[in-house]
Amino acid sequence: MPVFAKKEYQTRVSNTKRAMEARGIDLLLVSQPANMNYLTGYDGWSFYVHQCVLISLDHEEPIWIGRNMDGNGCEITSFLDNKNIYRYQDDYVQSLVKHPMNFVADVIKGKGWANKNIGLEMDQFYFTHRAYVELEKDLPDATFKDANVLVNWVRVIKSPGELEFMRRAGKIAVEVIDTAINSIDVGVRECDAAAAIAKSQYTGTLEFGGDYPSIVPLMMAGEATKTPHLTWSDKTFKADEAVLLELSGVYKHYHAPVARTIFLGKNPPRLMVDTGKVVIEGLEKTLDFIKPGVTAEEVEAKWREAISGSTIVKESRLGYSIGVNYPPDWGEQTISLRPGDKTVIKENMVLHLIPGIWYEDVGFEIDASIQITGTGCEELYKYPLNIFTK
């Protein structure tokens, strides 16, 4: 049983078909796991082999194509009729003589779609160059079009059901960051703190079980606070060092990220305190500003204006859209809060603002995961915007 009602998936498929029509695409080949899940409900850790969902304007339901052993998983987790589940035999896997896309092309030919305008997710990590080459070879009469983030943009406005899942993820996020702050201390091994955090992520709450995040706990201590994407080791935390945390609560693959900074001592360095103060004020002013009608780049400009009295330079984007996702990223690859992004912010978008600072001499992370409302924004969870000292 998929996690949403069949009707919700049907709406998503209709919206995708409208986006396809607008771009002259007859048939869409979807490889990104989050997009496959969004359109069908399919939920398995099978994305280490080639698989896809086909959406055709002249076919009501999506078609799932994957490895034979995963077909039963699709029967269990998707809303699809069994007749729309196609399974390739195991000798296609990592073979030197055949490729899963040869099977996909055979399905496309069998359906009479070989001469169509076919949309492909050209820059998605689960669509390799070789996948393209095989399709091009097997479907010489097709016209291939880039449909890289077509479904991602369909996902950008969340349904009431999705928003409810994200609020549940927010409840879990509070448990997760509480657990992190309680676990991390001088003399504790980093791996033991990461273990407590993962346990909290997977457990969730008594009411809502948790899920795996698209990014494992990121945890930078001491020297590592000058960079954002490291994980843990078996070193112990030291007195008077800072720890940056980027975590998430997750409910059925919907994310509510949460990032905070801990200082393991009573007196964080002046530079960290000053940086924190500027960043937190800047974040608060930005949150006050966001509402339907402003653009992504205007949000970022407001942030830049708010910190302009300081020495802080934030080169990287301020934030991005979030929702359902699978490893390796919880970012949706649609809206980026940065100069040049003219997307108009609308009600029921969900954004992650993460004004992280990773300098040689100071690192600081804090964030907000927000839903856009009719008049402004609302956080997916409430958690103090502080440096935590202990």
Place this chain on the structure above:
Amino acid sequence: MPVFAKKEYQTRVSNTKRAMEARGIDLLLVSQPANMNYLTGYDGWSFYVHQCVLISLDHEEPIWIGRNMDGNGCEITSFLDNKNIYRYQDDYVQSLVKHPMNFVADVIKGKGWANKNIGLEMDQFYFTHRAYVELEKDLPDATFKDANVLVNWVRVIKSPGELEFMRRAGKIAVEVIDTAINSIDVGVRECDAAAAIAKSQYTGTLEFGGDYPSIVPLMMAGEATKTPHLTWSDKTFKADEAVLLELSGVYKHYHAPVARTIFLGKNPPRLMVDTGKVVIEGLEKTLDFIKPGVTAEEVEAKWREAISGSTIVKESRLGYSIGVNYPPDWGEQTISLRPGDKTVIKENMVLHLIPGIWYEDVGFEIDASIQITGTGCEELYKYPLNIFTK
């Protein structure tokens, strides 16, 4: 500090250069996170954006190219000189007007490599079709060659240091499967069992801290035992249902997978008991057979012969090579134990044999993670080959 001595990385780079020469490749662009880690030590969860390592026959050290904010992470975790760490600015990330591979091409041009034979990992999930298109556009004088699993094949024989890491992963695997068997019971939520398992994976042992696996805990209960790659929900386990587990111990990204089957009752169904008996005997006979000099397909044939008296049909490959890895897969993509794979098995290869059965009416998983020795094989850990009832 990288986890191995600089000399070990230098040996790996030399071996890679020899493999490049043999295939007429002057410059290799490595995108797979495990290959990047193997060649440089780099270890960050930054693989959701484009990044790579360049190996050139006329350049001693590898060159790392990634996002600006991750450059500091490369300084911390790799053995590379800072001068070999190249950082692209943040406006390359998920941009509509530029692509990280434009920056990579600029580095290649700057080094005078624009007219070389350039090897690319054409069917790796972190090398998209778009990445190829951008390189082709920016480097019209280059000749591109497929180097899809070139580094993976260099990785196939493990060094003493790697084997020690895999034995540590084996120690952790025993803790992990013990935890799983103790946690899973009638009335327990699946997510709570998954949480206990993840905690055990990340904690590791008192001596050796754990790491995140390339595949999250796979846990199929009840109806889901007919498929291999599902995760957990917040349902509770029921009396008299089977639970299939595919897990791993992990030490610094080196894996020791462990799969077992639990039955939540005293009397597993006859079909499961019979299937288990055949599979376990078949696995044991296969383990007795494996030694240096036999081929991958001979190992599989021995397994097929061993189960030939039964009704079991195992369509998918029996196993594959393992070692260092990152999501989404702990398989190395080199050796597959299946018909047609004529790779000669050699000392210090490490294989995962997983004769999983996923039928409509019975599922059963068990495995062995083994190191090839001079005369046969040795398991990375000892754990009973049973169906566990409780």
